[in-house]
Amino acid sequence: MEQGYLNLETLWFALIAVLWIGYFFLEGFDFGVGILMPFVGKDDIDRRILVNTIGPVWDGNEVWLIVAGGATFAAFPEWYATLFSGFYLALFLILAALIFRGVAFEFRGKDKHPEWARWWDRAIFWGSALPAFLWGVAWANILRGVPIDANKEFVGTFWSLLNPYALLGGATSLLLFTLHGGVFLTLKTDTELQLRARRVAKVLALPATVAVLGFLSWTFVNARDNDGIVPGFVPILGLIAIAAVEWLLREKLDGWAFVATGLSIVMITATIFLNLYPRVMPSSISAANDLTIWNAASTHYTLKVMTIVALIFTPIVLLYQGWTYWVFRKRIRRADVERGPGMQKRDTEGLVRPGDGEAPSPA
Amino acid sequence: MDALELSRLQFAITTIFHFFFVPLSIGLAFTTAIMQTAWYRTKDPTYLRMTKFWGKLFLINFALGVVTGIVQEFQFGMNWSAYSRFVGDIFGVPLAIEGLLAFFLESTFLGLWIFGWNRLPPRIHLATIWLVAVGTGLSAFFILAANAWMQHPVGYTLNPETGRAELTDIMAMLMNPTAWSHFGHTILAALVTGGMFVIGVSAYHLARGHETVIFRRSMTVALIVSLFASLGVAFSGHFQAQLVAQQQPMKTASAEALWDTERGAGFSLFAIGDVENGRNHVNIQLPNMLSVLTTNTWSGEVQGINDIQAEYEQRYGPGSYIPVVGVIYWTFRLMVGAGLLMILVSVVGLFLLRRGRLETARWFLRLAPFAIALPYLANSTGWIMTEMGRQPWVVFGVMLTRDAASPTVGTGFVLTTLIGFTLIYGLLSVVDVYLLSKFARSDPPTVTEPSAEPALVY
Numbered sequence: 001m002e003q004g005y006l007n008l009e010t011l012w013f014a015l016i017a018v019l020w021i022g023y024f025f026l027e028g029f030d031f032g033v034g035i036l037m038p039f040v041g042k043d044d045i046d047r048r049i050l051v052n053t054i055g056p057v058w059d060g061n062e063v064w065l066i067v068a069g070g071a072t073f074a075a076f077p078e079w080y081a082t083l084f085s086g087f088y089l090a091l092f093l094i095l096a097a098l099i100f101r102g103v104a105f106e107f108r109g110k111d112k113h114p115e116w117a118r119w120w121d122r123a124i125f126w127g128s129a130l131p132a133f134l135w136g137v138a139w140a141n142i143l144r145g146v147p148i149d150a151n152k153e154f155v156g157t158f159w160s161l162l163n164p165y166a167l168l169g170g171a172t173s174l175l176l177f178t179l180h181g182g183v184f185l186t187l188k189t190d191t192e193l194q195l196r197a198r199r200v201a202k203v204l205a206l207p208a209t210v211a212v213l214g215f216l217s218w219t220f221v222n223a224r225d226n227d228g229i230v231p232g233f234v235p236i237l238g239l240i241a242i243a244a245v246e247w248l249l250r251e252k253l254d255g256w257a258f259v260a261t262g263l264s265i266v267m268i269t270a271t272i273f274l275n276l277y278p279r280v281m282p283s284s285i286s287a288a289n290d291l292t293i294w295n296a297a298s299t300h301y302t303l304k305v306m307t308i309v310a311l312i313f314t315p316i317v318l319l320y321q322g323w324t325y326w327v328f329r330k331r332i333r334r335a336d337v338e339r340g341p342g343m344q345k346r347d348t349e350g351l352v353r354p355g356d357g358e359a360p361s362p363a
Numbered sequence: 364m365d366a367l368e369l370s371r372l373q374f375a376i377t378t379i380f381h382f383f384f385v386p387l388s389i390g391l392a393f394t395t396a397i398m399q400t401a402w403y404r405t406k407d408p409t410y411l412r413m414t415k416f417w418g419k420l421f422l423i424n425f426a427l428g429v430v431t432g433i434v435q436e437f438q439f440g441m442n443w444s445a446y447s448r449f450v451g452d453i454f455g456v457p458l459a460i461e462g463l464l465a466f467f468l469e470s471t472f473l474g475l476w477i478f479g480w481n482r483l484p485p486r487i488h489l490a491t492i493w494l495v496a497v498g499t500g501l502s503a504f505f506i507l508a509a510n511a512w513m514q515h516p517v518g519y520t521l522n523p524e525t526g527r528a529e530l531t532d533i534m535a536m537l538m539n540p541t542a543w544s545h546f547g548h549t550i551l552a553a554l555v556t557g558g559m560f561v562i563g564v565s566a567y568h569l570a571r572g573h574e575t576v577i578f579r580r581s582m583t584v585a586l587i588v589s590l591f592a593s594l595g596v597a598f599s600g601h602f603q604a605q606l607v608a609q610q611q612p613m614k615t616a617s618a619e620a621l622w623d624t625e626r627g628a629g630f631s632l633f634a635i636g637d638v639e640n641g642r643n644h645v646n647i648q649l650p651n652m653l654s655v656l657t658t659n660t661w662s663g664e665v666q667g668i669n670d671i672q673a674e675y676e677q678r679y680g681p682g683s684y685i686p687v688v689g690v691i692y693w694t695f696r697l698m699v700g701a702g703l704l705m706i707l708v709s710v711v712g713l714f715l716l717r718r719g720r721l722e723t724a725r726w727f728l729r730l731a732p733f734a735i736a737l738p739y740l741a742n743s744t745g746w747i748m749t750e751m752g753r754q755p756w757v758v759f760g761v762m763l764t765r766d767a768a769s770p771t772v773g774t775g776f777v778l779t780t781l782i783g784f785t786l787i788y789g790l791l792s793v794v795d796v797y798l799l800s801k802f803a804r805s806d807p808p809t810v811t812e813p814s815a816e817p818a819l820v821y
Contacts, residue, residue, distance in 0.1 A: 056474035063466045070459035077451020084440025085769035099430040106426035298452040337818045
């Protein structure tokens with residue numbers, strides 16, 4: 001067994017941590033927007049604006065998850081195999097949710113039947129809320145340890161995953177992502193919609209802070225008997241950040257509030273990974289059965305190949321994804337929507353395709 | 364059925380369903396990019412309207428390809444954890460690279476394309492659809508390289524200490540001739556899928572005299588693409604078949620229902636097999652053609668199922684190494700038959716176009732929409748043949764399918780997700796067919812300037 005931090009296994013552990021952090025930061029706010037849709041979207045134009053705030057980016061955000069999965073498969077096949085076969089039904093629910101949510105964005109405006117958009121909106125809500133909750137449950141369970149036998153196989157049940165600590169983890173991620181999405185909306189919308197988003201976010205800030213405090217405290221108590229890295233200031237920063245959100249919103253410092261919710265997500269996810277290291281899936285049966293970066297990893301040759309590919313392409317991906325956010329940095333203004341060519345001239349000049357299911361303009 | 368059989372059924376359902384959408388996405392990505400390029404070059408608004416019309420159908424189809432693709436990546440770990448442990452060192456690599464190189468590219472630039480009509484300069488906006496198209500091609504290559512390794516494993520070693528297959532040569536894996544023959548055949552088939560779709564939809568409109576300018580042009584582009592691509596599919600298929608004959612002779616023999624090794628073997632046109640006794644009741648053949656096709660010689664030797672079985676028992680130990688011959692035989696014929704019909708559609712269409720009779724040939728315009736079914740038939744049967752023809756192996760010669768499933772996932776769990784995915788996919792296919800046929804029959808948008816885009820896209 002190797003020691004120290006300067007090795008490929010540690011590098012890949014860190015890269016997978018970065019992928020999950022990126023995933024939760026990015027998809028966190030688009031989950032949040034999906035969850036808040038029924039609460040802040042009062043009419044169909046509102047709801048369309050909400051979908052359009054994340055329209056150009058949600059798919060790219062979700063790719064962080066796919067790449068995290070692929071990287072785990074390639075770098076730590078034993079981790080991938082144990083985790084995915086072990087958390088079987090939970091992953092099925094997440095997949096089902098992501099399937100419906102993904103097509104809902106594309107399909108909800110494609111038919112005029114009054115029930116059509118309503119059904120897809122339900123898909124967006126549940127398809128966002130369910131994974132936002134289940135990812136917290138899953139990661140809390142990973143950190144807490146699940147029954148893994150000497151053959152690296154998960155031997156627990158689906159119900160054993162629903163323990164109090166994991167449910168608190170789920171509540172934390174659900175609240176945190178919803179808040180993150182609410183704050184994101186204060187930056188991407190205007191007038192009434194923005195006010196409603198800020199109001200909802202202010203209401204959510206306290207419960208989210210309490211959940212984070214509870215989850216981190218319980219994690220601290222659990223962590224006394226494992227030998228992961230002591231995360232030090234990292235969770236404290238995560239807690240301070242989330243605690244500051246309410247005040248920042250009250251002062252209308254929406255941009256800083258978004259930094260705060262994002263920072264909190266980053267720090268809490270980092271805490272989980274720091275606490276795990278060098279384990280990737282501790283066993284609740286015996287520490288001898290723990291999956292670690294040493295016994296779950298691929299060969300050095302594979303890790304080297306992957307490292308070269310990652311070093312070349314990750315900066316490129318970050319550049320063009322960052323550029324996308326720059327291109328779509330502007331708010332969607334309700335007045336523009338109502339004045340816009342699609343709304344105004346729809347019937348007279350037929351600028352919108354016949355058969356297109358967009359709602360008629362109230363103007 | 365036990366968990367293994369249910370897992371196999373689930374893999375078949377989720378993969379075939381996923382591959383219903385992928386080829387059309389690839390084909391329409393390139394078609395749309397070509398049309399937008401024509402608009403960029405000529406500034407002729409008709410090309411912009413074509414781009415918008417086909418682009419919308421592309422997006423409806425693409426959404427389903429994306430969401431079913433996530434299942435593809437997760438199910439190796441969920442249902443096939445023993446396989447994932449055994450080959451993750453190798454098989455995970457192209458999957459991870461696919462995500463990093465292709466999925467980010469496709470999803471990010473697709474977002475820019477959909478929402479960027481009046482935010483990006485025209486040249487940059489044109490580049491985004493091409494990058495999406497390139498992304499779909501890259502994605503195809505890496506996933507096919509992964510599959511090719513299961514068909515013909517190269518660049519690896521079996522580590523007796525860990526009991527795992529380990530990668531030793533990434534270049535061997537990426538340059539695997541099986542991967543490249545897969546890739547050529549699949550990408551060309553995707554272009555034909557897009558082509559047949561455009562031909563069928565355009566014919567529907569031309570038969571009704573709708574928007575004849577747009578649909579004549581669309582049809583012309585599609586006929587040319589389809590002719591070259593469908594001929595390309597046939598040629599690449601021929602080389603692929605020769606490679607399979609060397610690498611997986613059992614698959615070739617099963618596809619031909621050739622039970623005993625023969626010199627100057629005939630190409631079977633219709634056979635009724637007697638699997639138990641390892642022979643055919645009826646077999647109508649083109650004499651010597653199989654030898655010609657597989658060995659390029661009149662009387663070359665082609666191995667038969669019974670002889671390969673005996674050889675494999677010696678090499679790998681007792682057991683049956685024979686796939687379900689009837690399925691392999693008939694899926695192969697359905698694929699080839701559909702492929703030949705697609706060449707015929709392209710040739711006839713181009714002939715009518717050259718003669719200026721395309722829009723008056725009612726019979727062609729009435730039949731062409733049905734041709735949309737052909738690529739779906741060929742794509743699905745082609746993969747069923749490829750995957751079932753490899754059985755009983757999951758990795759040819761290295762790991763048996765029966766050793767690959769997740770040992771701790773019970774029958775009830777697999778059945779639950781099998782029913783779940785089947786219901787979800789069934790529902791989504793109804794919705795998708797409804798939307799595609801609705802928008803395919805609708806009039807093309809009258810937008811003639813990107814600046815006239817509505818403020819909201821979705």
